[in-house]
Amino acid sequence: MDKIIISRTDSIGDVILTLPLCVWLKKQFPQTELVFLGRTYTKDIIACFDVVDTFLNFDDFPSIPTSERIARLKADCIIHVFPNREIAALSKKAKIPMRIGTAHRVFHLLTCNYRLNFSRKRSLLHEAQLNFELLKPLGLNEIPSFEALFESLNHFNIPTVSLPTEFSGIDLSNTIILHPKSQGSAVEWPLEKYIELAQVLVQQKKTVIFTGTENEGKEFSAILPVHPQIFDSSGKLNLKQLICLIASCEALVASSTGPYHIAGISGIKAIGLFSPRKPIHPGRWKALGDKSVALVFDSSCSNCKKGKVCSCIENISVQSVLSAINEAH
Numbered sequence: 001m002d003k004i005i006i007s008r009t010d011s012i013g014d015v016i017l018t019l020p021l022c023v024w025l026k027k028q029f030p031q032t033e034l035v036f037l038g039r040t041y042t043k044d045i046i047a048c049f050d051v052v053d054t055f056l057n058f059d060d061f062p063s064i065p066t067s068e069r070i071a072r073l074k075a076d077c078i079i080h081v082f083p084n085r086e087i088a089a090l091s092k093k094a095k096i097p098m099r100i101g102t103a104h105r106v107f108h109l110l111t112c113n114y115r116l117n118f119s120r121k122r123s124l125l126h127e128a129q130l131n132f133e134l135l136k137p138l139g140l141n142e143i144p145s146f147e148a149l150f151e152s153l154n155h156f157n158i159p160t161v162s163l164p165t166e167f168s169g170i171d172l173s174n175t176i177i178l179h180p181k182s183q184g185s186a187v188e189w190p191l192e193k194y195i196e197l198a199q200v201l202v203q204q205k206k207t208v209i210f211t212g213t214e215n216e217g218k219e220f221s222a223i224l225p226v227h228p229q230i231f232d233s234s235g236k237l238n239l240k241q242l243i244c245l246i247a248s249c250e251a252l253v254a255s256s257t258g259p260y261h262i263a264g265i266s267g268i269k270a271i272g273l274f275s276p277r278k279p280i281h282p283g284r285w286k287a288l289g290d291k292s293v294a295l296v297f298d299s300s301c302s303n304c305k306k307g308k309v310c311s312c313i314e315n316i317s318v319q320s321v322l323s324a325i326n327e328a329h
Helices: 012-016 019-028 040-047 058-063 066-072 085-093 127-138 147-155 191-203 214-223 239-248 258-266 318-327
Strands: 003-007 033-038 054-057 077-080 098-102 114-116 175-179 207-210 230-232 251-254 269-273 292-295
Touching: 003 019, 012 040, 012 258, 019 033, 019 127, 019 147, 033 040, 040 054, 040 239, 054 058, 066 085, 077 085, 077 127, 085 098, 098 127, 114 127, 147 258, 175 191, 175 239, 175 258, 191 207, 191 214, 191 318, 207 214, 239 258, 251 258, 251 318, 258 269, 269 318, 292 318
Parallel strands: 003 033, 003 077, 033 054, 077 098, 098 114, 175 207, 175 251, 207 230, 251 269, 269 292
Antiparallel strands: none
């Protein structure tokens, strides 16, 4: 095993929950070159993780010849954590000896020679634990506990970057980040409640920073309270700056989004707001870290148990979120 490729070309949170798998691989094969095949917008996350040796950018593939794509995928093993038809086909053409993927993708029948039969949607395991199912052909005997995965936090190194000058006088250790939007990746808590929470926090002498993309900021910037301790950073931070900001603050509140998972692996209080409906429930998507908290309104919600679309997350109270911020150890 001179070279192992981990293929996960989806979002920030999913990539972060793949990092414990990388730790196991590096322990099992310490001399191997560990390559993470991802996309441009997750590159800075992977750069923080010291067990990954090389980042291979899938977004570069369309601009290079097929022969070069195949050459870049030369390895002893590839693990398709996130199934991708093109990568699976190229991996076979590259004649990678071990091509590991889920048996639940038809195209893997023709492209993978190790196919694991497990269900993510029906499983009670966490997403990061489910990734370990793919390691069984490499000698894994037992899926680690969720708490055992927290070791990966020790391998996550916060980048040193300059933040916008407007944050220079802020005591970030007394600052709460509120990330109200999710780009459609999660059921969201109402904006009105984030604003109410911000108003209570500044009464408690906290500073509040709202984060989000430029487009997300267009949905809430105009309705934020005008207050010297409330800041809007939407569209002003690149990913490295966002990681640095999150890691420097006291806590973050969000739904199941990339920033929530960054907060968890950075070791700060990560307060996640969830629906209990499978497969988006906190048992599957809670952030890593012993300071991570996942809140639902009613874990026995009848609509959620039936798999129906439900807005019970909107009933999570501001007070319960405030208590989680103040009580999280």
